Amino acid sequence: MLLTRDTLPKTIPDIAALDELLCRPSQPLIDDLNKIDGDIMILGVAGKMGPTLAGLAKAAVPGRRVIGVARFSEPGSKAWLEARGIETIAGDLLDEAAIKRLPRVQNIVFMAGRKFGAEGDLSLTWAMNAHVPALVAQAFRDSRIVAFSTGCVYPFVPVDGKGADENLAPNPSGEYAQSCVGRERMFEYFSRQFSTPGRLFRLNYAIDMRYGVLHDIATKIVAREPIDVSLGHVNFIWQGDASAQALRCLAHCDTPTSPINVSGHEILAVRDLAARLGARLGCEPIIVGREEPTAWLTDTSKAVKMFGLPIVDTEQLIAWTTDWVARAMPSLGKPTKYEVRDGRY
Structure with missing residues (x-):
């Protein structure tokens, strides 16, 4: 069954259904992937989004190789991928020799990076977010590269506007976001050097039932914990939609690489989201700040x-x-920290 608005379930009963x-896949995803040749390799496949992005790619183009690369330090993801026909390669992307041993495929989705705990070892954060991209960009100079980035590269913008668009120069707070600018600059530099087509995928807050802005707010409501609205506005997107847009970017690459903002098209107030979630949960939110x-x-106008x-709208989410x-279904236990204003994660 293809994914359309009409085929969305009313509820998601368990992790297998999720x-x-x-x-x-949707038909537009299948159509876009059929516009390009070659296999697909996902670097950093074992994170929150990587496994299902790989699974989505394989479902959309089952006749092609989909390869997932990661250290696979946590149990389960490697077997999960292989059960779905995805090849796996265990390797550390900080090891230049390991990168050179990877198969040369035409389509790269770069998802490796470091965010949570970034303040604990800033040198590692910079190595993962800027040094590794330089290695990958040189090794895969003849491929298309869609590189995951973040909307956090932008400065804060007024909540009564449209949001930051791709023409606004990066000027972020905190070393994590600064290192993400470093990631983008490495891919941009080598894309110019080698005429490598690509996209810098500036994602704001993907949502899965097990994590995300809505999950964070809802679990605080149920636990009777205060919800800080000082960072009071957000935009977010269903993880499946974000994954599909990342894969579709392979058919919409620029030379040299260029940024594209990906998130929900609405700017939403945290206070209002808490009220809507609380009404459904039968519990009054505790609002502070x-x-x-x-x-x-x-501003996701370009992506729209x-x-x-x-496909999945806010009310459905x-x-x-x-x-x-x-x-009380499972949580990944990884808060988005959407309320952080100083860039220290």
């Missing part, structure tokens, strides 16, 4: 023009999240 939904006039927000609106949290 994985199936995240790996279900006052909304600041600026936040990390992106290229890909259309996300709220319904799925409240059902999941009300049943």
